[in-house]
Amino acid sequence: MIPETTAAPVRPFRSALYIPGSRPRAMEKAAGLDCDAIIFDLEDAVAPSEKDSARAGLLAALAGTDYGRRFRLVRINGPETPWAAADLAALASREGYDAVLVPKVSAPGDLDRVAAVLPGVPLWAMMETISGLFEARAIAAHPALAGMVMGTNDLQKEMGCRYRPDRLAMQTGLGLCLMAARERGLVILDGVYNAFGDMAGLEAECVQGRDMGFDGKTLIHPAQLDTANAVFAPSAAEIALAQRQIAAYDHAAAAGHGVAVLDGHIVENLHVVAARRVLGQAAAIAAMARSEAGQERLVR
Structure with a gap:
């Protein structure tokens, strides 16, 4: 499937x-x-x-x-x-x-x-x-x-x-x-x-x-x-945009609307899916960095 x-x-x-x-x-x-x-x-x-x-x-x-x-x-x-x-x-x-x-x-x-x-x-x-x-x-x-x-x-x-x-x-x-x-x-x-x-x-x-x-x-x-x-990592600007897109869509959905408008651009559910993917990748990269730093401290 x-x-x-x-x-x-x-x-x-x-x-x-x-x-x-x-x-x-x-x-x-x-x-x-x-x-x-x-x-x-x-x-x-x-x-x-x-x-x-x-x-x-x-x-x-x-x-x-x-x-x-x-x-x-x-x-x-x-x-x-x-x-x-x-x-x-x-x-x-x-x-x-x-x-x-x-x-x-x-x-x-x-x-x-x-x-x-x-x-x-x-x-x-x-x-x-x-x-x-x-x-x-x-x-x-x-x-x-x-x-x-x-x-x-x-x-x-x-x-x-x-x-x-x-x-x-x-x-x-x-x-x-x-x-x-x-x-x-x-x-x-x-x-x-x-x-x-x-x-x-x-x-x-x-x-x-x-x-x-x-x-x-x-x-x-x-x-x-x-x-x-x-x-290949999300930039700070991409992360900020993803957060704003999700917030704008959630606000529109709470008001009963199916789409939002952010900075003159339509934000639909498909944009939210992509935005969550960006945030998920950023979180995974940050978690790996923390894990690596923790391992280095243990070695020392």
């Missing part, structure tokens, strides 16, 4: 940082970084010769490191690769992670193969093939799916398009996945920005992704965290 609301979960996913499973020190440091999610990568970021050691290192990190409020995604190697079976077997204990990210999902059957080995484990899909974009709605409907991640580098390669700051060539594909995710109430994260030293370019792409409707941005470097967290 399709949810009545298209709102994504309130839990913040402003920033999701890729960490190679082959880098023990990076996995250790990630526990102290200001990211909403960590994508522990066993796929593209790990050389074939390091697959086994990376898998073992990741299991050790998940078992021995407290990642606090950070959502822990493990990106496995594709089901068709020689490393997939070992990846899935290693994750069968279901300990230390929140979900499994399946790369290069082109059809619901790609998720079936993983779900059969890891029943009950939430799955996320990398949307990075042309076939996957055309099948986005069917993929989003898979019963094990909880989220989508755009793989814009692979998508650019498959399409043979040039990179442009406005990502014109990829707009259709991004939109198809966004609509599919929203129809099912899934989380959906935008692709990476490769020039990790270009903060102005990163901010512009974050703003574009936020305005399109993405929940957050996948990142390749800790230096990108502050920008993504700031852009």
Whole structure:
């Protein structure tokens, strides 16, 4: 059954940082970084010769490191690769992670193969093939799916398009996945920005992704965290407007009216739903910050 609301979960996913499973020190440091999610990568970021050691290192990190409020995604190697079976077997204990990210999902059957080995484990899909974009709605409907991640580098390669700051060539594909995710109430994260030293370019792409409707941005470097967290969080002005919209609507409803007028704009119930979503996200971000501060005091 399709949810009545298209709102994504309130839990913040402003920033999701890729960490190679082959880098023990990076996995250790990630526990102290200001990211909403960590994508522990066993796929593209790990050389074939390091697959086994990376898998073992990741299991050790998940078992021995407290990642606090950070959502822990493990990106496995594709089901068709020689490393997939070992990846899935290693994750069968279901300990230390929140979900499994399946790369290069082109059809619901790609998720079936993983779900059969890891029943009950939430799955996320990398949307990075042309076939996957055309099948986005069917993929989003898979019963094990909880989220989508755009793989814009692979998508650019498959399409043979040039990179442009406005990502014109990829707009259709991004939109198809966004609509599919929203129809099912899934989380959906935008692709990476490769020039990790270009903060102005990163901010512009974050703003574009936020305005399109993405929940957050996948990142390749800790230096990108502050920008993504700031852009994908409600601003003080947005929070104030949401509060005023709700107050205006409640006042109008108490007077028997179905709509309100605020600053020359109509406020209907749909605007109130969006406003409550903004306030819910702001509250969740504030709660995470308080939790993090409390943990730091305990450590000291």
